[in-house]
Amino acid sequence: MRRINKPRTPNNVSPDGQPPRPFQAAERDFLRALAAVTDRSGCARSTFDSLAKPKLRAVLYVEQGSLCVYCERRVVERHPPPHIEHWRPLGLNPQLALHWRNLYLSCPNPATCDCRKHETPLRAADGDPDLPWPVDHAYEHCVGFTSLGEIYVRSDAPLDDAQRKALVLAVGVPHDNAMTDNGILNLNHPALIAARAAAIDSERSRLKRRFDKRTLSRPEREAIATNHLGNYPLAEFVSIRVGWLRKTLGVGR
Template sequence: MRALKKPRPPADVSPAGQDARTWRKTEEEFLAGLATAANRAAYARTTFDSMEKRKLRAVMYREQGELCVYCERRVGEGHPTPRIDHWRPLSAAPEFALHWKNLYLSCATDSTCDVHKHESPLKAELADPDLPWPVDHAYERCVGFTSLGEVYVRSDAPLNEAQRRALVLALGVPHDDEVKDNGVLNLNHPKLVAARIAALDSERTKMERQYKGKTATRDEREACKAALLGEEPLQEFVSIRTRWLDRSLGKAR
């Protein structure tokens, strides 16, 4: 999970053959109709499903560097079509069904991320506010990784207590291979942990080849980190790669 920028929604969200509709106009009409809808969640779902998802994804691929907003698997061309996730669930917050800041691409796997989250809110208690959107919070400062590929909430994360509880609940705690269902997003699933270790091995191999047995300086590692973050699209599991480059991986439990 990382902070993201969402500059602007697609200019036209109508299916082929229909009159063009801007995102802003569609959202304005939706909110007007929502005010009198008998079933707000059903109305929100019907309106959202009427939009041309291909046009939404085309913009969101670029915004997210072709990575899942949660686990950072690849979601670009040649991969299963990603889901468009409502960060604040549509059923609980139908007023945000077409709010651009509330929509993110999530991988299509059946054991983690949006499929696992489904309609669960990203909060510890129902009275708490939802976790901030990635466009409003620097999650790369909150999420840490161990050298064994596990994800956890950093002790120095810029979060209040309610947000910390919610993020811990969302990520799931580090665990052994026997635990395969952990947390709202289940980001410590064994397959994800193994994939992160493979990403670390890839970075080590690349550095060994580049520096041929020499130890890279801090400035050289920072340059490699900046280069990684500047790639388009981003490499899978870019966050654990950059954590390794700046030597800030946590200790495995």
């Protein structure tokens, strides 16, 4: 999970064969229609479903570096395509169905992320605010990773108490024999832990090949981490790769 910049909306969200319509115009027309209906969730769902999803995803891929907003798996345009996730669930927030800051790509894995979350809000208790959108919050400063590939909420994360509880509930804890499925997003699923550990191994092997096994200086490691964050597409599980390069794995646990 990382901060995501969303500088522009799609310039055409109409299905092929229909007159072009910018996303902002579609949202404006939707909000006008929403004010006049009683079934707000139904109206929101049908309007969102009427948009040309590949055209939305094309912009979202660029914004997210082609990584899932939650787990940082690679997301690509294939069957099944990644989900267009409503960070604040559509059923509870129909007015945000076409709000660009509320839309993100999530991988289609059935055990984690949006498939796991469905309509569950990212908050710890009724009455609490939802977790901030990634466009508004630097989640890379809130979550950490262990060298085994586990994800956790950092003790020094810039979060208030309600946000911390919500993020802990969203992420989940590492699995063991007694607890094999937990968290709104289930981000400590064994497959994800193994994949993150493999990402560290790939970084280690790549640097050994590139630098002939010599020890890199801190500025050299930082330059590689910065390069990772500037690439498109981003490397899968980029946050743990950067954490390993910057030697911050396990910090704030």
